[in-house]
Amino acid sequence: xxxxxxxxxxxxxxxxxxxxxxxxxxxxxxxxxxxxxxxxxxxxxxxxxxxxxxxxxxxxxxxxxxxxxxxxxxxxxxxxxxxxxxxxxxxxxxxxxxxxxxxxxxxxxxx
Amino acid sequence: xxxxxxxxxxxxxxxxxxxxxxxxxxxxxxxxxxxxxxxxxxxxxxxxxxxxxxxxxxxxxxxxxxxxxxxxxxxxxxxxxxxxxxxxxxxxxxxxxxxxxxxxxxxxxxxxxxxxx
Numbered sequence: 001x002x003x004x005x006x007x008x009x010x011x012x013x014x015x016x017x018x019x020x021x022x023x024x025x026x027x028x029x030x031x032x033x034x035x036x037x038x039x040x041x042x043x044x045x046x047x048x049x050x051x052x053x054x055x056x057x058x059x060x061x062x063x064x065x066x067x068x069x070x071x072x073x074x075x076x077x078x079x080x081x082x083x084x085x086x087x088x089x090x091x092x093x094x095x096x097x098x099x100x101x102x103x104x105x106x107x108x109x110x111x
Numbered sequence: 112x113x114x115x116x117x118x119x120x121x122x123x124x125x126x127x128x129x130x131x132x133x134x135x136x137x138x139x140x141x142x143x144x145x146x147x148x149x150x151x152x153x154x155x156x157x158x159x160x161x162x163x164x165x166x167x168x169x170x171x172x173x174x175x176x177x178x179x180x181x182x183x184x185x186x187x188x189x190x191x192x193x194x195x196x197x198x199x200x201x202x203x204x205x206x207x208x209x210x211x212x213x214x215x216x217x218x219x220x221x222x223x224x225x226x227x228x
Binding site for chain 1: 151152153201203205215217
């Protein structure tokens with residue numbers, strides 16, 4: 001199966017930009033997703049990117065995909081305390097419906 | 112609005128007991144998944160189903176079973192609960208067609224926190 005890796009923690013100050021990184025191993029991954037998990041809750045989809053794109057922007061969120069290096073990043077501009085959560089990246093296998101999740105990055109936003 | 116619900120939200124049980132966690136979705140999705148979430152491991156796939164009467168093992172299926180008798184439900188059973196199965200369990204569903212290049216967003220329930228004492 002696929003290996004998806006993320007760093008475990010990130011701490012930023014309110015108003016700064018946050019960059020959460022993810023690497024994956026399966027070059028046949030078609031879609032890559034970012035999910036957000038707030039304390040005590042399930043995962044909510046934040047955004048996704050198709051593998052033939054290298055960038056996607058959605059309000060404060062920017063996703064960058066380097067397919068050659070199998071590296072995905074999520075940038076959150078003007079980070080707010082409400083952005084404190086665990087962020088998971090996930091890859092979807094081509095032709096299959098299974099996701100492979102990273103271990104999650106806990107983002108701590110300091111006031 | 113369509114949704115996916117899990118019950119119970121919290122469960123405490125003893126080792127050796129059989130436990131069933133419920134998952135019900137009203138999205139009319141073909142695919143349903145069970146994950147467990149443990150610190151440092153992220154989400155690990157336990158079992159999944161691509162439709163009624165279809166079930167498949169994930170990477171951590173030992174000690175768990177599922178059955179899919181209808182589209183809406185995929186209950187997860189722990190045959191004989193062990194302390195190593197203390198975890199938070201998430202159910203997810205996606206619309207699911209096996210087609211190249213098709214995105215398949217998974218929608219998650221709120222989770223069940225299970226403690227095995």
